[in-house]
Amino acid sequence: MTTPKTLFFLLFFLPFLFLSGCASDSNDQENQTLADAAVMCIGVMPVKTGIDYENEPSFAGVKKLENGAEALDLILRDTLRQLHGERDYRFISRYSAERLSQSGGSSPEDELLEAAGRVNCPAMLEVVIEKYSDRVGGRFSAQEPASAAFSYRLYDVTRKKILCHGRYDETQQSLMENLYNLKKATNRGFVMITAEQLLEEGVKEKFDQCPYLSD
Structure with missing residues (x-):
């Protein structure tokens, strides 16, 4: 009671x-x-290559990823510099990143923390390219379609927190191979695109899902 x-x-x-x-x-x-x-303010690391050295990668495979890293570096610069917000993106050169790596940070997070101090930003963007293979053939009939994959994370070094992360992986299929690709095929003009164009689509798709990397 x-x-x-x-x-x-x-x-x-x-x-x-x-x-x-x-x-x-x-x-x-x-x-x-x-x-x-x-x-x-967000610092941007140069794109890393996700090379699996334990499985003895071929020279051609390593070269493809290196070419993909260079292409993705340019895409990141163009994409982030075209944003209309007030956020500032500061890019770290590949030379500076290599020196940071050689300085012997105990973890990837320590390396990002040191890089953040160099550019005076509280957050760092890290991107790894995992696959980059261009189409073999023409725009309308490719023997091998373009293929690309990358992952990214945006890390707040002050709060030790991942703000955004994502992964993109696509090998282009023809409209006949996948009828669900009608909208995507229409946007692409019903042609086989390049691996670089796949990366551009992937960056836009993934960054649009992160408020720190989009308008």
Whole structure:
């Protein structure tokens, strides 16, 4: 049975407990918003190649990934520089990145932390290209279609938190091979595109899902 004293306690103190909980949630959301707003500068590492040296990769395979890394570096620069927001993107040269790697950071996160200090940004963008193979043949009849894959993560070095991450992997299929590709095939003009064009599509698709990397 509920006594009068218990009933009084519930009626008097429960509203304060509820308001306290709401205030705590509100403060957490406000702190998160302020922290996100502070990420107004993002350092961009040069694209790394995801080469599996344990399986003795071929020279041709390594060369393909190196070419893909160069192409993706240019795409990242063009994509991020065309954004209309107030966020600043600062690119680290491949030479500087190699020197950071040689300095002997104990982990990838330590390397990103040191790189962030060089460009004075609280967050770093890291991209790894995993596959890059151009089409063999013409625009309308390719013996081998273009193929590309990469992964990325945006890391907040101050909060030690991944802000965004994603992976793109596609080998172009003809319209006859996959009828679900009608919209994509229409956008591509019903032609077989290059591996570089696949990367451009992938960067746009994945970065549009990250508020720090899109308008």
